[in-house]
Amino acid sequence: MSSRSCLSVILAAGEGTRMKSVLPKVLHQIAGLPMVVHVVKAAEAAGAGDQALVIGHGAEEMRKAAQKFAPKAETFVQERRLGTAHAVLAARDAISRGYDDLLVMFGDTPLIDPGALTAARLKLAKGAGVVVIGFRTPNPTGYGRLIEKGGKLVAIREEKDCTDEEKKITFCNGGLMAVAGKQALKLLDQVGNKNAKGEYYLTDIVEIAGGQGLDVVATEASFENALGINNRAELAEAEGIWQRRRRREAMLSGVTLIAPETVFFSHDTEIGADTIVEPNVWFGPGVKIATGAKIHAFSHIEGATVASNCDVGPFARLRPGADLKQKAKVGNFCEVKQAVIEEGAKVNHLTYIGDARVGAGANIGAGTITCNYDGYSKFFTDIGEGAFIGSNSSLVAPVTIGNGGYIASGSVITESVPDDALAFGRARQRTLPGKGKELRERFASAAAAKKAAAK
Ligand code: UD1
Ligand code: CA
Numbered sequence: 264m265s266s267r268s269c270l271s272v273i274l275a276a277g278e279g280t281r282m283k284s285v286l287p288k289v290l291h292q293i294a295g296l297p298m299v300v301h302v303v304k305a306a307e308a309a310g311a312g313d314q315a316l317v318i319g320h321g322a323e324e325m326r327k328a329a330q331k332f333a334p335k336a337e338t339f340v341q342e343r344r345l346g347t348a349h350a351v352l353a354a355r356d357a358i359s360r361g362y363d364d365l366l367v368m369f370g371d372t373p374l375i376d377p378g379a380l381t382a383a384r385l386k387l388a389k390g391a392g393v394v395v396i397g398f399r400t401p402n403p404t405g406y407g408r409l410i411e412k413g414g415k416l417v418a419i420r421e422e423k424d425c426t427d428e429e430k431k432i433t434f435c436n437g438g439l440m441a442v443a444g445k446q447a448l449k450l451l452d453q454v455g456n457k458n459a460k461g462e463y464y465l466t467d468i469v470e471i472a473g474g475q476g477l478d479v480v481a482t483e484a485s486f487e488n489a490l491g492i493n494n495r496a497e498l499a500e501a502e503g504i505w506q507r508r509r510r511r512e513a514m515l516s517g518v519t520l521i522a523p524e525t526v527f528f529s530h531d532t533e534i535g536a537d538t539i540v541e542p543n544v545w546f547g548p549g550v551k552i553a554t555g556a557k558i559h560a561f562s563h564i565e566g567a568t569v570a571s572n573c574d575v576g577p578f579a580r581l582r583p584g585a586d587l588k589q590k591a592k593v594g595n596f597c598e599v600k601q602a603v604i605e606e607g608a609k610v611n612h613l614t615y616i617g618d619a620r621v622g623a624g625a626n627i628g629a630g631t632i633t634c635n636y637d638g639y640s641k642f643f644t645d646i647g648e649g650a651f652i653g654s655n656s657s658l659v660a661p662v663t664i665g666n667g668g669y670i671a672s673g674s675v676i677t678e679s680v681p682d683d684a685l686a687f688g689r690a691r692q693r694t695l696p697g698k699g700k701e702l703r704e705r706f707a708s709a710a711a712a713k714k715a716a717a718k
Pocket of ligand 1: 274275276277278317341343344345346347349350369370371405406407408419421435436437438463464465466491
């Protein structure tokens with residue numbers, strides 16, 4: 264298979280008015296990645312070495328997104344939307360390079376399984392001219408129907424062009440097609456627009472190819488593969504399906520999810536075996552978690568790296584650049600951003616660590632804050648190995664606490680502290696014997712005098 268060259272043409276020129284959005288439909292995200300990029304990735308996984316993205320509506324934003332997420336894809340603009348065959352032909356220059364296999368996909372069908380594409384390509388390798396990936400549904404309204412005779416696909420009839428008899432067919436066009444790359448242009452150029460919608464239908468190449476004696480077949484994939492997103496309810500449905508697949512994959516690879524339906528992954532979440540994830544955890548993009556970690560309930564994690572056997576949460580927030588080394592602990596109501604927490608260090612309660620390094624084995628007391636920002640610039644706090652930061656301390660960056668440094672509780676530390684030093688950054692305590700009682704009596708008699716005067 265790998266010896267066969269393959270181009271995927273992904274149609275994404277449509278506006279998607281039903282999303283009611285300023286963003287082009289296919290740029291709405293599933294698992295933190297635009298849906299059209301899921302399609303590109305599926306094509307790549309099925310061995311398509313080149314990708315052609317047909318854009319139209321919101322072309323500028325589409326180009327930007329392509330550059331960011333799929334920099335290898337070529338973009339082609341379809342100036343007027345005259346139908347799916349017309350859209351494929353916008354990529355004529357790419358197709359005419361002469362590939363063995365051509366995959367046509369829709370940008371709004373993000374759950375396509377690369378396995379279904381690979382199966383279709385295998386049929387091309389065995390000599391088929393056109394392979395249509397279909398699905399069965401009890402409710403086929405709106406889809407093109409696959410009309411078969413003797414195991415061969417003879418036509419795809421769009422809903423609006425169907426007879427009453429044809430409307431009863433439940434085998435539908437999922438919108439994914441594999442075409443013998445060297446025949447593709449010849450077939451597409453013969454498509455006309457004499458149909459109910461006056462559009463150039465890609466689906467017409469089925470009859471055209473059959474008429475020329477090419478082998479035309481349908482394969483069946485699950486409905487999810489063909490789930491097209493038209494509105495935000497369907498977007499959420501697709502997100503749900505994606506999440507269910509991903510959770511299952513995580514569990515089968517050795518991750519314990521106590522309540523899987525409450526854990527949300529991103530497209531690129533990496534998570535090692537024997538990690539336990541408690542309920543209600545959110546993984547934003549860019550998270551890597553090694554083996555044997557514990558992610559306690561209600562933690563929100565993005566752009567963070569967590570080494571093996573770390574303990575995170577409950578209610579922890581790890582923001583981009585948080586880098587927890589082995590056995591580090593970040594506990595409840597702690598936020599860590601752009602900071603390395605070295606091996607075995609503990610940041611356990613009500614703390615903000617930003618733009619910092621916390622040395623191995625250091626202990627950060629409850630309520631510690633790295634004051635990293637003066638309203639204009641960010642500054643770094645370096646905390647040495649084995650340091651102890653007493654509760655409720657403010658470390659005003661830039662500042663360094665040496666190895667083994669010891670900070671008294673409630674300190675505001677503005678100057679660096681050498682190794683093994685003890686630093687107090689607070690007013691010295693004064694204790695006045697008997698003064699508490701005296702004060703109370705003074706206040707009580709003043710209040711009584713006021714009350715008497717008011718009578
Ligand atoms: C299409 C199929 C139908 C199939 C259904 C599956 C055709 C003629 N019909 O119908 O058999 O059951 O998908 O969902 O192919 N597009 C362009 N330029 C155009 C027209 C469309 O880029 O000129 C893009 C759209 O943005 C969309 C995709 O092609 O991503 C499909 O077009 P759409 O109009 O939604 O086709 P359907 O009527 O749903
Ligand atoms: Ca559609």
